[in-house]
Amino acid sequence: MPYNRVGKSGLKLPAISLGMWHNFGAEDSLENQRALLRTAYDLGVTHFDLADNYGDGAAESNVGRILKSDFAGHRDQLIISTKSGHCFWDGPYGGGPGGGSRKHLIAGIDQSLKRLQLDYVDIFYHHTPDQETMLEETVDALAQVVYQGKALYIGISNYYGNRSREIRRLLKDAKVPCLINQLPFNLFDRNAETSGEFNSLLKDGVGSITFSPLAQGLLTDRYLGGIPVNSRAGKTGTCLEASAITETNIIKVKKLNRIAQERGQSLAQMALCWNLRLEPVASVLIGASQAEQIASNVDALKKTQFDDDELHAIEEICNASLLS
Numbered sequence: 001m002p003y004n005r006v007g008k009s010g011l012k013l014p015a016i017s018l019g020m021w022h023n024f025g026a027e028d029s030l031e032n033q034r035a036l037l038r039t040a041y042d043l044g045v046t047h048f049d050l051a052d053n054y055g056d057g058a059a060e061s062n063v064g065r066i067l068k069s070d071f072a073g074h075r076d077q078l079i080i081s082t083k084s085g086h087c088f089w090d091g092p093y094g095g096g097p098g099g100g101s102r103k104h105l106i107a108g109i110d111q112s113l114k115r116l117q118l119d120y121v122d123i124f125y126h127h128t129p130d131q132e133t134m135l136e137e138t139v140d141a142l143a144q145v146v147y148q149g150k151a152l153y154i155g156i157s158n159y160y161g162n163r164s165r166e167i168r169r170l171l172k173d174a175k176v177p178c179l180i181n182q183l184p185f186n187l188f189d190r191n192a193e194t195s196g197e198f199n200s201l202l203k204d205g206v207g208s209i210t211f212s213p214l215a216q217g218l219l220t221d222r223y224l225g226g227i228p229v230n231s232r233a234g235k236t237g238t239c240l241e242a243s244a245i246t247e248t249n250i251i252k253v254k255k256l257n258r259i260a261q262e263r264g265q266s267l268a269q270m271a272l273c274w275n276l277r278l279e280p281v282a283s284v285l286i287g288a289s290q291a292e293q294i295a296s297n298v299d300a301l302k303k304t305q306f307d308d309d310e311l312h313a314i315e316e317i318c319n320a321s322l323l324s
Contacts, residue, residue, distance in 0.1 A: 001044025002301065004282040006180055008205030011122075011153065013079060013283040015276055015304075016297055017047035019211060023289045024062055025055035032289075034066050039291040041071070041078075043298045049182075049209075049285055051083035051127055052112050053095075060115035068117050080118065083157060083182075084108025085127035100130030100138035109150050124151035125182060126167075128158045135163070139170040146176045153179040160197050168204055178206050180282070185210035187219060187256070187271055187318050188249075193278065202280045210275055211285040218249065219271040221257055255317045259310060269300030274314065276304060 003012040018040045024033055037048065050059050060082065071078065084105055087096030093103050109124055124145055126138060142154045154176050156167060160183075168178040181201055183192040185208075192198055192210065201208055214220055253267070260270035275284045288294045306314075 001046075001298065006207035006209075006282045007201070007280060009153070009177075009179055009207065011079075011179065013047050013207075013209065014045050015283055015301055016045055016272070017049055017079075017209060017283045017285050018045050018294065019049040019285040019287050020054050020059040020063060021051070021211075022287045024050075024059035026058040026062075028055075028062075030062060030065070033062055034070060035291045036288055036294065037063070037066055038070060039294050040288075041074070043295060045294065045298065046077060047079040047081065047283065049081045050112075050116075051086070051125075052108055052115075053086045053088045053127075057088075057111075057115060060112055064116040064118070075118075079122045080116065081123035081125065081155070082109075082112045082116070082121050083125035083127035083155075084112065085125075085130065085157075097130065097132045099128065100126060100133035100135075100141075102137055102141040102144075105138070105141040106144065109145050113150060120149055121151050123153045123155050123179060125155040125157045126159075129163055135167050135170055139167060139174055139176075142171065143174040143176045155180040155182060157182040158184075160191075160195050164197060165200060165204075168206060180207045180209055182209050182211060182285075184212045185275060185281070186213050186215045187274060187314070188215045198278060198280060206280065207282040208280050209283045209285060210281055213272050213275040213284045213286065214268055218253065219256070220268045221266065224250065224254060224257065252317050256314065259313055259317075263303060263310070265300060265303060266296065269296065272297060272300045273304045274306070277306065 002015045004015060005012050018036070048063060050063060052060060085095055085099035087099065088094050092098065093107065095104055098104055105126070112121065126142060130138065145151045146154060154171060156164065156178060159167060159181055164181060171178045183197065185192040189212070198208065257267045260267045263270055272284055275281065286297050
């Protein structure tokens with residue numbers, strides 16, 4: 001497992017990190033969750049990424065139980081991250097608008113630490129920009145989290161442009177420099193690159209970790225023959241709607257799949273490697289429902305390089321944006 005430095009900080013993250021956005025809810029098998037975490041750690045995936053609203057809090061609670069029972073002697077070999085800011089609990093202080101307030105963020109980190117059964121997290125993120133709260137208040141709260149020893153580093157998520165630059169400047173002035181910006185990025189969604197956010201982060205020495213590298217499953221071979229009933233697109237209320245499985249998209253996915261096969265990889269493996277090729281990306285977040293998926297994803301790191309012909313062919317297929 002390669003470990004990449006995050007921006008100009010002293011922290012390194014594994015090239016692949018495991019996220020708990022899916023498959024770590026209250027209804028999911030705890031034993032399977034244990035298998036996912038143990039498999040990931042054994043393969044060098046030392047970063048577990050959470051948020052307070054994943055599984056309505058169940059992800060943090062479940063991971064906390066597993067960390068206590070299975071990883072008690074390995075805390076200093078792990079990077080545990082969590083986030084606060086989205087609407088999570090009822091009432092006027094539970095997030096969403098106001099999710100960048102001191103009231104919400106301090107309550108958020110305290111609740112997360114209780115669920116995780118930890119004294120501190122390694123990275124604490126503001127999960128999403130809050131247009132109704134002054135950035136100075138958000139930064140003051142985030143700095144307090146670090147000063148009180150509840151987090152080692154501060155990150156931001158889903159921040160772009162002027163607001164991203166301004167919160168990074170304020171954090172630097174508060175002597176708590178922004179470590180990382182967590183952004184969606186994949187062959188179908190290039191906004192982190194085309195918006196100039198990657199270049200801005202690179203200029204300021206801030207790293208990035210990307211999520212949805214497989215476009216919620218569209219960049220796999222799962223939908224090449226249609227929409228399986230038990231797939232995300234085959235269910236309602238998931239992050240991949242059936243409307244995304246268009247004929248145009250599937251034609252392009254099939255062409256990308258042929259390039260992956262020529263590389264000796266699955267489409268998912270190639271998509272992960274493509275995601276990692278750009279600075280300032282230090283790590284890419286994967287999700288998994290089975291331990292075998294983690295092993296397959298890590299196996300992708302055996303061939304991360306692309307030649308010019310491959311990159312040209314990929315660009316021709318993607319034509320900047322696929323989702324329609």
